[in-house]
Amino acid sequence: MQGLGLISLFLLVLVSAYGAVTIRHENRLALVRLQGLEEERSHLQYEWGRLMLEKATWSTQHNLSEDAKKRLNMVPPSYDHIVTVDRG
Amino acid sequence: MNLVSGVPMSEFAISKPPVWRQFVLLGLMSVWFGALSWKVVLLQTQDHDYLQSQGDKRYLRExxxxxxxxxxxxxxxxxxxxxxxxxxxxxxxxxxxxxxxxxxxxxxxxxxxxxxxxxxxxxxxxxxxxxxxxxxxxxxxxxxxxxxxxxxxxxxxxxxxxxxxxxxxxxxxxxxxxxxxxxxxxxxxxxxxxxxxxxxxxxxxxxxxxxxxxxxxxxxxxxxxxxVSIDQRLQSLASDYLKDAITQFNATSGSVVVLSVPSGELLTLVNFPQFNPNDRSTFKSNNLRNRAITDPVEPGSTVKPFTIAMALESEGLSVDSKVDTSPGRFHVGKYAISDSKDYGNISLFDVVVHSSNIGSAKVALSMPYENLYQTFANLGFGEGVMGLPDESSGSLQKRTHTIEHATLSYGYGISATPLQLARAYTALATDGILLPITLERKPSNYAAEGKRVFSPETVLSIREMLEQVATEKGTAEKAQVPGYRIGGKTGTTHKVINKEYASDRYISSFVGLAPISNPRFVVAVVIDDPRGEDYFGGDVAAPVFANITQDLLRLYNIKPDGVNFDLNPISTMFSTSKENQT
Structure with a gap:
């Protein structure tokens, strides 16, 4: 009876040892994935920042008005040319 | 020995090694295993801490x-x-x-x-x-x-x-x-x-x-x-208009502040000279100054509407009450106050429209000093606005002499930043409530809760005066914005140089409300030291106000309220295209 107890205890120890090793291994794999994702996040973050900057540069008031005036020959409408529509 | 040769099995049994060899081998293995176990025990118990710390040092990083x-x-x-x-x-x-x-x-x-x-x-x-x-x-x-x-x-x-x-x-x-x-x-x-x-x-x-x-x-x-509540488009427009004016009038610096009413949001705050935050070589102390909040100036005539509003709040005075400003010179003790010309016996209404120093001074002196001081204090003079770094709270000090009572009424002996000045005008843009100014973006229908300074009736009367100021009768015709009714007040103060008022150096300002029928914005323009021929607030600062306000009203889709502005019926607008279609 005592022998059986010992053997099952021994088996449990083996199982738990195996479990510990597996979990640790999976933990490492997960960490590697996490690092990969963090890298990706940082890359996307960089890309996002760059695009934000690009958008902001293109859309600065100064660039827009220069472009409108010089390239598209636009002028601000004078008062006489403005028609107001009453939505009632 | 060859198995194929058919040698019987018993031949092998004879060559079986002696029994002792087994035991020797077993014994050696036990000793070897025992030694290893002992080493393990030693490592785990005796040297554990030392070894662990050495391992950590090599592999563990914070x-x-x-x-x-x-x-x-x-x-x-x-x-x-x-x-x-x-x-x-x-x-x-x-x-x-x-x-x-x-x-x-x-x-x-x-x-x-x-x-x-x-x-x-x-x-x-x-x-x-x-x-x-x-x-x-x-x-x-x-x-x-x-x-x-x-x-x-x-x-x-x-x-x-x-x-x-x-x-x-x-x-x-x-x-x-x-x-x-x-x-x-x-x-x-x-x-x-x-x-x-x-x-x-x-x-x-x-x-x-x-x-x-x-x-x-x-x-x-x-x-x-x-x-934040800032409008970058407007920042950019205001900055361009300000820069143009400073170049045109040969001034040294300037600021523009735009506030939204009734939310109290700060929409725009620009100064000149400027620096480029992406280029550290432009970081010079003169360029870095955020003048609109750090440099208080004497507001001058821009505060006259407040003096007259205070007068209207007291009993017995109305917009039509007369004050004699003849002969254009008025003595308080040994000091003389003067107007640019003799306006004669004029109403309180005209005191603001013509910007009469004597009129303001006489009205103020007819009431206790405490009233005037308290009015200005209620308008936030001498008090910070929103805790931006290096923000100045200007100065509003109790008088020590009667002349200071008189000069305070037309904006001398008090100093305020352009931001403070703009905030004070929110009391005229609302129905008499001084708005708290915020940098937070608020929902479009948000109305800030402020402190009442004037009654709604008083504010309406003052707005009529401010509108009149921006006509050919007043000092700021150049503040007009086509299609809209606007109003405001000019200021032209002498600069203090070496603790004395310089006779030919000025600070020109204009603070206005738009549209005046239902103000949505307060726009303050302050231009420091215009050295050209023009130096009056109405000539230097008012056009900047007009330019900025015109863009501002269009950007925010504010309905024109101008008296001469006819709402073109939609049919006339599209009549030609309709004919083409049919």
């Missing part, structure tokens, strides 16, 4: 995780400033500086002068860390890391960019190389924007990769993004 600094957006979600990751090269001098670890090629690629690294290696010889070069583009870093230099590591840092550029530079401020807010919003909201760094303990492999995260000591908190 790493810092740097928080990302939040971005700042304007009210239309235009980005004013944003951080993008850059990479910095750092080195462990003990490895990096060892013989032949770095080469002159590295210096060439990094564009640093030859011998520079050697010098720094000497300086940091005893430390474990030094920067090799900060804030590099990822492509360059990749190329350098391919050189496989011993002791060289990459650290991710952030570089701050300011797409808001010159126009919003004073307001947004900037950070230093360590990403700490130095000025403006960057400094005011530094904590929220910065977040807090994380720390965690990791196991590192031989190649420096993190193999296992042992524990997280602090979780990293990235900085929050911020949306």
């Amino acid at each position: 790493i810092r995780i740097f928080p990302e600094r939040g971005a700042i957006f304007d009210r239309n979600n235009q980005v004013l400033t944003v951080s993008t990751p850059v990479q910095s090269l750092v080195a462990d001098p003990r490895l990096f500086c060892a013989e032949n670890a770095y080469t002159s090629e590295l210096e060439k690629v990094l564009d640093i002068s030859a011998g520079n690294l050697e010098k720094r290696c000497e300086k940091y010889a005893k430390s474990e860390f030094m920067y090799v070069k900060r804030q590099l583009a990822p492509v360059l870093v990749e190329r350098i890391m391919d050189m496989e230099i011993n002791g060289l590591e990459v650290r991710r840092e952030y570089k701050r960019y300011y797409p808001g550029g010159v126009a919003s530079a004073h307001l947004v401020g900037f950070t230093d190389v360590d990403n700490l807010g130095q000025e403006g919003l960057e400094r005011l909201f530094d904590q929220e924007l910065t977040g807090s760094g994380g720390r965690s303990r990791v196991l590192k492999s031989m190649t420096g990769q993190h193999v296992e995260s042992v524990e997280s000591i602090y979780q990293v908190q990235h900085g929050k993004d911020l949306v």
